[in-house]
Amino acid sequence: MSRVVLKVEDLIHRYGSQATLNQINLELTEGMVGCLLGASGCGKTTLLRCIAGFEPVLGGCITLNQRIVSSDSRFIPPEKRRIGVVFQDYALFPHLTVAENIGFGIRHMSKADQVEKVDKLLASVDLTAHAHKYPSELSGGQQQRVALARALAPEPDLLLLDEPFSNLDSNLRERMKHELKTLLEHFGVTALLVTHNQDEAFDIADEIGVMSGGKILQWGSSYDLYHKPQSREVASFLGMSAFLPAKVSHDGCVLTELGEVVCKEDLKTLKGKNITVLLRPDDIIHDDQIAPIATVEQVSFRGMFLVYHLRLPSGQLIHCFTSSHHEKHEIGGKIGIRLDMKHAVILREDEALVEQVDESTMPKRHG
Numbered sequence: 001m002s003r004v005v006l007k008v009e010d011l012i013h014r015y016g017s018q019a020t021l022n023q024i025n026l027e028l029t030e031g032m033v034g035c036l037l038g039a040s041g042c043g044k045t046t047l048l049r050c051i052a053g054f055e056p057v058l059g060g061c062i063t064l065n066q067r068i069v070s071s072d073s074r075f076i077p078p079e080k081r082r083i084g085v086v087f088q089d090y091a092l093f094p095h096l097t098v099a100e101n102i103g104f105g106i107r108h109m110s111k112a113d114q115v116e117k118v119d120k121l122l123a124s125v126d127l128t129a130h131a132h133k134y135p136s137e138l139s140g141g142q143q144q145r146v147a148l149a150r151a152l153a154p155e156p157d158l159l160l161l162d163e164p165f166s167n168l169d170s171n172l173r174e175r176m177k178h179e180l181k182t183l184l185e186h187f188g189v190t191a192l193l194v195t196h197n198q199d200e201a202f203d204i205a206d207e208i209g210v211m212s213g214g215k216i217l218q219w220g221s222s223y224d225l226y227h228k229p230q231s232r233e234v235a236s237f238l239g240m241s242a243f244l245p246a247k248v249s250h251d252g253c254v255l256t257e258l259g260e261v262v263c264k265e266d267l268k269t270l271k272g273k274n275i276t277v278l279l280r281p282d283d284i285i286h287d288d289q290i291a292p293i294a295t296v297e298q299v300s301f302r303g304m305f306l307v308y309h310l311r312l313p314s315g316q317l318i319h320c321f322t323s324s325h326h327e328k329h330e331i332g333g334k335i336g337i338r339l340d341m342k343h344a345v346i347l348r349e350d351e352a353l354v355e356q357v358d359e360s361t362m363p364k365r366h367g
């Protein structure tokens, strides 16, 4: 079993009377890249700062490599936690060269060891040719790589990265996402990063914690968060979603305003109950052979595909992907759609996730 590097248990933090973090629990195993994902103000940076030791906590426990660094009776200062931090603005020392910035945290080592280590790191982040430049002479992406190399130089047990791409333009951001992932893998470092951008989290992290209002709503892989969200809040935060009211019929089928679809055995326990079907745009298939039922409210061109924003007769808004080569339907017109329940998610009346519908189920009848 993988070794646990970071364990956060029941962590509580307040700014004055405001509860910033409420009973936070998370765990990172060796080499894992975790991500805190959430809207602005949900507490991501505060949690990172508590782990780093920059923020006093009100309750709970933080353990790093089996050593308690923060609890009711213990507080290990940041410089003794063996944590590297890459700050949002990189916080490079402007008066030091690239090489001096990278070597800053290893000044206790012998001169020869320092030089060897800095040279290795410069090569790893592809900055050897820029070793004697100052931060102001570098691009945003290069500055980020200096900050990363500087944080990694003392070989920390854990690396924290706060919004690592927020200072980069969108083209560079795309490239740096992949570069950062490769570098984190190369160093095999356990890392926790913070972002409000879903694509960044999906691209880089092994596991993600979706945060809201100072809580982690759900922790899991990107696949599970997207396809098995445990609440509406998580589902809505991660990409386009529609919540279609439905009912389980007496023979265990799902009745929706788009028709009746066959589902797994297990749903029979919910006979006669109201449920909600969570539909992603790829669960709704546009089909010109079906009687037009959904009114086109908006069409978004996304290169390879179109997104139709559709209004059902009940007033429900849903979203549907179609190839951008398909004939474009006009706003205000009606189009035919059917449900593909292979991956749709069902929520019970109390909002709990029921299960994923079995892949073998097929639509039985369309409305």
Ligand SMILES: Nc1ncnc2c1ncn2[C@@H]1O[C@H](COP(=O)(O)OP(=O)(O)OP(=O)(O)O)[C@@H](O)[C@H]1O
Binding pocket: 015, 020, 038, 039, 040, 041, 042, 043, 044, 045, 046, 047, 196
């Ligand atoms: N120094 C502070 N004093 C008082 N309140 C603060 C302080 N820093 C943050 N807060 C508040 O604590 C809450 C959490 O802030 P935090 O910076 O952790 O959120 P975040 O999720 O990282 O947001 P962002 O993505 O905008 O950086 C917010 O309501 C914020 O206004």
